[in-house]
Amino acid sequence: MFMFTASRYLQELKLYGNDIFESCLAAYAQFEKGAEFQPIPEAHFSTCHSDSIDYAVMERTKTAAVIALEAGWSDLGAWDAVWDLQAKDKHRNIISGDVLTTETKGSYIQSGSRLVAAVGVQDTVIIETVDAILVAHKDHVQSVKQIVKQLESHNREGSISHRVMKRPWGSYESLASGQGYQVKHIVVNPDAALSLHMHKQCSEHWTVIKGEGLITCDDNEFKLQVSESTFIPLGSQHRLSNSGEQPVEIMEVQIGDYLGADDKVRFEDKYGRVTID
Numbered sequence: 001m002f003m004f005t006a007s008r009y010l011q012e013l014k015l016y017g018n019d020i021f022e023s024c025l026a027a028y029a030q031f032e033k034g035a036e037f038q039p040i041p042e043a044h045f046s047t048c049h050s051d052s053i054d055y056a057v058m059e060r061t062k063t064a065a066v067i068a069l070e071a072g073w074s075d076l077g078a079w080d081a082v083w084d085l086q087a088k089d090k091h092r093n094i095i096s097g098d099v100l101t102t103e104t105k106g107s108y109i110q111s112g113s114r115l116v117a118a119v120g121v122q123d124t125v126i127i128e129t130v131d132a133i134l135v136a137h138k139d140h141v142q143s144v145k146q147i148v149k150q151l152e153s154h155n156r157e158g159s160i161s162h163r164v165m166k167r168p169w170g171s172y173e174s175l176a177s178g179q180g181y182q183v184k185h186i187v188v189n190p191d192a193a194l195s196l197h198m199h200k201q202c203s204e205h206w207t208v209i210k211g212e213g214l215i216t217c218d219d220n221e222f223k224l225q226v227s228e229s230t231f232i233p234l235g236s237q238h239r240l241s242n243s244g245e246q247p248v249e250i251m252e253v254q255i256g257d258y259l260g261a262d263d264k265v266r267f268e269d270k271y272g273r274v275t276i277d
Contacts, residue, residue, distance in 0.1 A: 001069070001073075002053065002058065009057070012057050012061050012063070013056065013057055016056060016057050016060045016061065017051065017056040017057060019048075019049065020048055020049065020051065020056060023044065023045065023047045023048030023049075024045070024048060026044045026047070027040055027041050027044040027045040027048070029044075030044055039273060078141045078142055079108055079125040079127065079136075079138070079141045080108075080125070080138040080139070080141050082094075082108065083107075083108040083125070083138065091104065091105045091106070092105055092106045092107075093105065093106065093107050093108070093109065094107075094108045094109070095109050095110075096109070096110040096111065097110055097111030097112060097116070097128070098111045098114065098115045098116065099111050099115075099116045099117075099118070100115065100116070100117045100118070101117070101118045101119075102118075102119050102120070103119060103120045104118045104119065104120065104121050104122070104124075105122045105123070106122055106123045106124075106138070107121055107122065107123060107124045107125065107126065107138075108124075108125045108126070108127075108138070109124075109125075109126045110126070110127050110128065111128045112128055112129045112130065113128065113129065113130045114128065116128050123137060123138045123139070124136070124137060124138065125137070125138055125141050130162075130163045130164060130173070131158055131162050131163050132158060134147075168192070168271040168273075169188055169189060169192035169193060169194055169271070170186070170187040170188045170189045170192055170247065171186075171187050172184045172185065172186045172187070172252075173185045177259070180255060180256065180257065180259075181253065181254065181255055181259075182253075182254040182259045183251065183252070183253050183254075184251070184252040184254070185249065185250075185251060185252075186240070186249065186250045186251075186252050187247050187248070187249050188213065188240055188241070188242040188247060188248045188249075188250075189242065189247055190242055190243075190244055190245050190246060190247065191242065191243065192241075192242055193239060193240065193241035193242065193270060194239050194240045194241070195239065195266045195267070195268060195269035195270075195271075195273065196216065196237055196238070196239040196266070196267045196268040196269070197237070197238070197239070197264050197265060197266045197267060198235055198236060198237045198238065198264075198265050198267070199234060199235070199254075199256070199263050199264060199265075200234070200235065200263055200265065201234070201256045201257050201258040201259075201263050202234060202254045202255060202256025202257075202258065202259055202263060203231070203232060203233055203234045203254070203255050203256060204231075204232040204238075204252055204253065204254050204255075205229060205230075205231050205232070205252070205253045205255075206224070206229060206230050206232065206240070206250050206251070206252055207227070207228070207229040207250060207251045208224045208225060208226050208227070208228055208229070208248065208249070208250050209226060209227075209249050209250060209251055210226060210246075210247065210248065210249035211226070211242065211244060211246050211247060211248035211249060212224065212225050212226075212242075212244055212248065213240050213241065213242055213248040213250065214240070214241040214242070214243060215230055215238070215239075215240060215241075216237070216238060216239040216240075216241070217230065217232055217236050217237070217238045218236050218237055218238070234256065237267060239268075
């Protein structure tokens with residue numbers, strides 16, 4: 001574990017990893033000062049090369065001291081470490097979520113979105129999410145890094161994004177997509193709002209499934225409640241806001257020739273964002 005003041009660490013980083021220091025400084029300078037949400041400017045931060053604090057500074061500094069500590073420490077850096085520390089059932093399994101097992105021992109099984117059934121497995125890690133399912137022997141869970149490299153080498157979208165994407169206003173989940181359409185589940189938190197924006201190549205249909213939302217569409221402003229819907233024509237400036245105390249959830253259906261995130265043109269945003277997301 002490292003302990004230092006931010007100012008002292010920055011002095012050492014500038015000395016031993018000046019290119020990292022300059023990249024971070026340039027990115028920080030582009031933050032929207034005073035904004036509630038400050039995304040890291042990708043164009044500047046992407047110039048920073050990847051290195052750990054150990055290699056970049058701590059193994060090179062001449063001003064560090066090392067003190068031994070016995071605190072039963074585990075950084076829980078892999079699923080086998082999580083299995084070691086948690087309470088287990090009579091078969092030495094750790095079960096979380098919608099899981100059924102038979103003749104299964106010494107395993108860690110976690111379900112996040114659907115039923116997982118395990119039959120006749122031992123010392124196995126099974127992690128289910130809406131994005132993917134991991135199945136690995138406990139002795140090989142660290143090798144998941146190799147799978148990540150394969151995802152990146154094949155330009156798989158799962159290496160850079162998730163089905164459920166967090167935003168400063170809430171989240172959205174991509175449910176289905178195909179030629180000319182995309183369906184999303186959008187959740188807008190209390191006192192939050194999407195940016196005022198438009199799309200050049202697609203229209204949208206919004207249906208409220210929970211809560212009450214305030215809709216802005218060009219010069220019109222109106223509220224929608226559960227089961228009510230509205231059509232957002234291509235090219236219209238629009239926004240969904242939530243001034244209530246409970247989240248607002250909508251189903252969004254996009255129709256158009258192009259449905260990429262870079263089709264968005266943003267006009268106003270309470271979180272200081274100026275780029276597409």
